[in-house]
Amino acid sequence: MKLILLGAPGAGKGTQADILCKELDIPTISTGNILRAAIKNGTPTGMKAKAFMDEGKLVPDDVIIGIITERVAEEDCANGYILDGVPRTIAQAEAMEKAGIVFDAVVSIEISDEVIMERMSGRRVCEHCGASYHLVAVPPKQEGICDKCGGKLVQRKDDAPETVKARLEVYHKETEPLKDFYAQRGLLKSVENQPTVAETSQVILRALGK
Numbered sequence: 001m002k003l004i005l006l007g008a009p010g011a012g013k014g015t016q017a018d019i020l021c022k023e024l025d026i027p028t029i030s031t032g033n034i035l036r037a038a039i040k041n042g043t044p045t046g047m048k049a050k051a052f053m054d055e056g057k058l059v060p061d062d063v064i065i066g067i068i069t070e071r072v073a074e075e076d077c078a079n080g081y082i083l084d085g086v087p088r089t090i091a092q093a094e095a096m097e098k099a100g101i102v103f104d105a106v107v108s109i110e111i112s113d114e115v116i117m118e119r120m121s122g123r124r125v126c127e128h129c130g131a132s133y134h135l136v137a138v139p140p141k142q143e144g145i146c147d148k149c150g151g152k153l154v155q156r157k158d159d160a161p162e163t164v165k166a167r168l169e170v171y172h173k174e175t176e177p178l179k180d181f182y183a184q185r186g187l188l189k190s191v192e193n194q195p196t197v198a199e200t201s202q203v204i205l206r207a208l209g210k
């Protein structure tokens with residue numbers, strides 16, 4: 001199963017990708033997590049990406065396409081993968097098609113901007129492994145500590161309200177047109193965000209016929 005998760009920043013793509021990767025036994029590829037790790041490690045890619053990310057802007061397509069083509073060629077992707085946060089532009093989607101990267105389904109999680117603005121204030125991520133939590137919806141077992149690796153949970157710099165607004169604008173302008181792009185290819189499955197994480201997982205799995 002080769003899957004794309006589409007949706008606005010804060011729609012719950014990362015959380016759902018974590019669940020689906022266990023259900024379907026395939027890895028998740030999150031360009032956001034890869035870029036944050038690159039920044040932390042001070043790599044050339046990280047240095048190039050940082051200013052864009054801090055402002056809530058998209059990192060240039062060529063950087064992203066390089067990351068993705070390398071990552072999907074790795075051995076653990078042989079049986080499929082879940083892309084979280086990529087593609088984010090038509091140009092990225094076209095470049096992936098050109099590189100022969102094909103998909104079985106594209107799931108778009110639908111959620112209003114208002115709910116996202118409320119939600120983002122509670123999001124926390126592990127500064128070590130990138131795992132995602134929410135103070136109310138997905139709290140860690142121990143406050144401030146990652147369940148998976150024991151790392152420290154922090155608020156992402158780009159989750160500040162003004163940056164979230166900028167990211168939502170970018171989403172509507174650059175990423176939302178991908179829904180039509182994949183609908184034309186017969187791959188789009190739109191699902192409504194549900195009151196709980198578990199219910200949203202259920203509607204996604206149902207849309208995938210699982």
Ligand code: AMP
Nearest residue numbers: 031032052053057058059064085086088
């Ligand atoms: P995310 O963790 O998916 O919300 O991504 C955080 C930030 O990383 C975005 O606001 C962008 O600056 C950058 N980013 C992640 N994925 C992409 C992508 N596919 N194309 C461009 N920029 C990206």
